[in-house]
Amino acid sequence: MSKEKxxxxxxxxxxxxWWLANSHFxxxxxxxxxxxxxxxxxxxxxxxxSLFASGARADALNLLKNPGVIAFNVLALLFTLYHAxxxxxxxxxxxxxxxxxxxxxxxxxxxVNIVLLLIVSFAVIEILVLR
Amino acid sequence: xxxxxxxIRVTRYRPEKDGKPYFQDYKVPYRKDMVVLDALNYIKxxxxxxxxxxWSCRMGVCGSxxxxxxxxxxxxxxSFLHExxxxxxxxxxxxxxxxxxxxxxxxxxxxxxxxEIKPWIIREKESPPEEGEYRQSAEELERYDQFSxxxxxxxxYSACPVYGLNEKFLGPAATxxxxxxxxxxxxxxxxxxxPIVHEIEGVWECTLVGECSVVCPKGVDPMLAIQKTKILGAxxxxxxxxxxxxxxx
Numbered sequence: 001m002s003k004e005k006x007x008x009x010x011x012x013x014x015x016x017x018w019w020l021a022n023s024h025f026x027x028x029x030x031x032x033x034x035x036x037x038x039x040x041x042x043x044x045x046x047x048x049x050s051l052f053a054s055g056a057r058a059d060a061l062n063l064l065k066n067p068g069v070i071a072f073n074v075l076a077l078l079f080t081l082y083h084a085x086x087x088x089x090x091x092x093x094x095x096x097x098x099x100x101x102x103x104x105x106x107x108x109x110x111x112v113n114i115v116l117l118l119i120v121s122f123a124v125i126e127i128l129v130l131r
Numbered sequence: 132x133x134x135x136x137x138x139i140r141v142t143r144y145r146p147e148k149d150g151k152p153y154f155q156d157y158k159v160p161y162r163k164d165m166v167v168l169d170a171l172n173y174i175k176x177x178x179x180x181x182x183x184x185x186w187s188c189r190m191g192v193c194g195s196x197x198x199x200x201x202x203x204x205x206x207x208x209x210s211f212l213h214e215x216x217x218x219x220x221x222x223x224x225x226x227x228x229x230x231x232x233x234x235x236x237x238x239x240x241x242x243x244x245x246x247e248i249k250p251w252i253i254r255e256k257e258s259p260p261e262e263g264e265y266r267q268s269a270e271e272l273e274r275y276d277q278f279s280x281x282x283x284x285x286x287x288y289s290a291c292p293v294y295g296l297n298e299k300f301l302g303p304a305a306t307x308x309x310x311x312x313x314x315x316x317x318x319x320x321x322x323x324x325x326p327i328v329h330e331i332e333g334v335w336e337c338t339l340v341g342e343c344s345v346v347c348p349k350g351v352d353p354m355l356a357i358q359k360t361k362i363l364g365a366x367x368x369x370x371x372x373x374x375x376x377x378x379x380x
Contacts, residue, residue, distance in 0.1 A: 007146030007147050008146055009146070009229035009231055009237055010151060010152055010229060011229045011230075012226065012227070012229075012230070014227070014292060014295040018292055019292070022342070024340070024345065025292065025340065025342065028339075028340045032338075093341075093354070094354075094355060094359070095358075
């Protein structure tokens with residue numbers, strides 16, 4: 001028997017604006033875009049390190065003080081925090097912890113991870129920067 | 132009982148006549164207890180007998196009547212008309228599936244995926260019936276219970292942009308069902324199912340959008356099943372690396 005269908009089926013393709021159709025999709029895509037900011041931040045950071053390593057300390061400091069670089073760093077920080085917080089929340093959804101008869105909620109994982117992030121961040125600043 | 136009028140904007144596609152789908156509006160009188168499926172049945176009975184759609188149980192059990200209602204994948208039998216009061220209600224076929232006619236989509240790809248994950252209990256050796264049933268504790272049941280509530284309505288596939296971009300992706304419901312058997316203490320088919328769910332287009336294609344779990348009408352969390360399957364796979368791979376002689380079993 002022929003497998004050919006008597007009439008054509010209509011196949012739809014996902015358009016480029018699919019992520020605007022739903023607020024969850026938009027939030028997801030913003031999280032995906034954070035990788036762009038992290039990548040550019042890393043490139044700037046590596047370049048700064050190379051300036052320090054080659055002895056061009058003044059150029060490196062000038063780059064650090066550049067308003068454009070500062071603005072970009074603030075933006076990159078906001079995107080990175082957005083990424084971190086949404087992932088912390090997802091950890092709670094993906095790995096709920098059973099405690100007796102109750103199971104942990106995603107917001108609890110978010111809270112615990114934010115506290116841990118703050119502790120580690122302050123420890124790094126204290127040990128590597130302030131000392 | 133008083134009746135309001137709802138405007139239902141339905142996708143029409145008659146492959147023998149139409150090159151592509153278009154919308155057709157219908158005015159449907161409704162009461163507070165009527166759902167979108169009732170409106171479609173009213174259209175079919177009183178306004179346009181050519182309208183084609185799937186339905187069966189009318190009570191959220193069979194999973195046949197899924198459609199995009201106002202852009203969101205829903206069971207039409209569980210979407211009340213009064214919730215859309217004052218708005219035109221757009222009813223479209225489930226996204227990402229080829230349309231056969233009007234609201235009817237081709238389910239072949241989903242059906243193949245369901246069969247592919249072998250949705251039955253696999254035993255290395257079957258016990259004779261006189262030895263009785265395979266016993267299971269309440270805790271063992273709880274590990275997979277929610278994943279056995281899937282009604283194969285395909286709403287999760289319609290909500291998943293990853294499936295929309297790559298139809299080879301195993302997808303939410305099939306993975307949730309695979310995980311249901313992987314976690315079943317009576318099942319011994321891990322070695323058979325793991326290679327299927329851990330293919331490139333298996334669980335690793337999922338990028339954690341999470342909309343599959345939002346739209347599920349039965350409270351199943353396919354996103355959780357997919358991530359748990361990833362964790363199991365990664366743990367197994369690590370065990371195989373550390374203990375090559377049977378560590379990854």
